[in-house]
Amino acid sequence: MKVPMTTVEFLDRAVDIYGDHLGVIADDGTEFTYNEFNERVNRLSNLFKKWGLKYGDRVAILSFNTHWLLETFYATNQLGIINVPLNYRLKPSEYDYILKDCGARVIICDSELTDRIEEIRAELPAEYYVAYDAKDAKGDWEDYEELLESSSPEQPERPDYDEDDVCTINYTSGTTGDPKGVMRTYRTEHWHALILSTHFQINDGDVYLWTLPMFHVNGWGHIYSITGNGGVHVCLKKVDPAEVFNRINKYNVSYLCAAPTVLNMLIAHYNDNPNITTKGDSHVRLTTAGSPPPQTTMETIENEFGWEIRQLYGLTEVAPFITTSHSFRFTTEENKYELKKMQGFEALGTDVRVVDNVGNDVEPNGQEIGEIVIRGNQVMKGYWNKPEATEEAFNAKRPGYFHTGDLATIDENGMCEIKDRDKDIIISGGENISSVEVENLLYKHPAVAQCAVIGVPSEKWGETPKAIIVPKGDEKPAEEEIIKYCKEKIAGYKCPTSVEYVDALPTTATGKVQKFELRRKYWEDSDKSVG
Incomplete structure (x- = not known):
């Protein structure tokens, strides 16, 4: 029936x-x-x-x-x-x-x-x-x-x-x-x-x-x-952090979703009020999406708040839920935070692929990068009044699949990990640089609360990485210190060549940093935003 x-x-x-x-x-x-x-x-x-x-x-x-x-x-x-x-x-x-x-x-x-x-x-x-x-x-x-x-x-x-x-x-x-x-x-x-x-x-x-x-x-x-x-x-x-904790206690909240920016607000309030009660009588589950939270954020949520954090990945066009890294079978105490930072496995009834420039599946080795494409019952019908954009979204590389523009790897278990947005890859002197990789490193620096890495114009290299940082507190390490910190941990060509401090990063409602807004400032005299 x-x-x-x-x-x-x-x-x-x-x-x-x-x-x-x-x-x-x-x-x-x-x-x-x-x-x-x-x-x-x-x-x-x-x-x-x-x-x-x-x-x-x-x-x-x-x-x-x-x-x-x-x-x-x-x-x-x-x-x-x-x-x-x-x-x-x-x-x-x-x-x-x-x-x-x-x-x-x-x-x-x-x-x-x-x-x-x-x-x-x-x-x-x-x-x-x-x-x-x-x-x-x-x-x-x-x-x-x-x-x-x-x-x-x-x-x-x-x-x-x-x-x-x-x-x-x-x-x-x-x-x-x-x-x-x-x-x-x-x-x-x-x-x-x-x-x-x-x-x-x-x-x-x-x-x-x-x-x-x-x-x-x-x-x-x-x-x-x-x-x-x-x-x-x-x-x-x-969203008011004090009221979030108040309602969690008052109503015995068991579940909530929060973008990474909201998690940062909750943690900041908790740090200022260490005696605050973080939950009522119920076990609290939290789902986050957008950019994966830094490990220190996840550790605070789980070990100090006493909540269970899970991540989902998707886009407005695809539900947005199409993958999650939550897994009992693959998770161990040693790798749980590494897994939680990944986008994860395809959801039920969803066909998630990572494909190369001609639409073929990349090797499932966790190394080769391709674009995530999706087919499933939760994928959109198309774009309103935009048939050309719809046609492109479903046929650019792999006909019949929605093309996300997200670049990722996939491992032998079918777990995806996003490395960058297609348009956010920095190509410096012919070398591809994943801005996400550099950002993940910067998040480990004790003075960094939030950051974004973008490509800015360079006569020598075409473009070169720039780190834009929201400092944690009043400390603003010198540009040379940040660059040296990165050079000690990753290949020199990947490291920022300049650093700028800002009060806040432009984000969407779900906490995704709008890198095109950041790039606009540096490419305003050009008809393109890459080198």
Whole structure:
């Protein structure tokens, strides 16, 4: 029997089994059972129907991590309306492009963020503007709660779904050029939630704290997996380290996700408050992604916080979960941190390959570098309004596979380790240099809190490595000391030839350093950004 895979089944199951149980805790502490949450979802769906929204129409959401955002996901899903969650760190001009590109008919916005939309509102195609607390909004916005109060709580009639229709459009960040709208279908979202549940053992005893942005590829799938498994969502509007630890204790949080930048914030707060309680009565699991945390970070999380840290790897286009280094069979006490830093094994139902420039598999020896390409049920349908980019993404080297642009090795056990982004490889005097390798070395220096290594122009070498460092505390070792430190540990041609200290590195919402932003400063007089 074939039944379409959609996303509405996850809330349906929560209501059927856990309807009278706690399901969602709002940022202000308001609690909703799954029955109460579902009623609010129905009210919002019926509002959309009243406004004449149809299957395939788009609703954009600009919000922090709130119960309102969770509600909007399910309210759009059950009518076949496409939701477009927006990155709250963008500028008005970027929203202008995205909202016009997707053609959103409705914009739902946190009152605190309405000024960013007001600046461009006159040019937008949207017909309805809704704010969570309209009295605090900039401009003329309808009030979310008042609209819900006037709408019916009854289950609306659902459409006949095609599981391959677009469910959500997630716009990528951190790349050059216009953002690309990643089209994720009901099937890809459903499949992703299932494999996430399996690999990270999500269950009905879990209390999940939202520190990861919900907008980012739908909260890495936790919007659906936590709900479907009957867990509890604890919303946290903005990441504040003290409040993270407070809620972990108050609600006995058992699971959270955090980018490396958030881990750094938590560790800094812990170091300033060494007597703080890091967990409640539950064992705490933490999933991180983006750049692998330094070993010292992982050791602090596990040995001092008492949490279990796991890593996943992926991109918006592929769920984003497609590999994890979590393994009982291959992990030993001696190698566990080396494994945790790697991207790891392919997820269930996922075909991950590392291929050379003509699409052939590289040797699985942990040495030969190629590009990671992916085929699986959680891979995107394509880019919204960008057929050429879609064609290129699936056919550049290995037809039928999504091409990530990440350069990696794969070993005899099938474990991948990213060495660099394709465009982040530094070629100096004909030698390929992995910026990740140099960064990993710099992270071991006691004065380095964060760093990025980029190629900068060199008359002699074409380009040469430069280290950009966020210092740990007030100590800023001399440039010569940093260079000497590297030369003592890796080949001289790989070492930085210059060092710059900064207060912070530009990052995406998931903690990935935007190296193109760093390179722009040094290549502004050139029509390219490599030597």
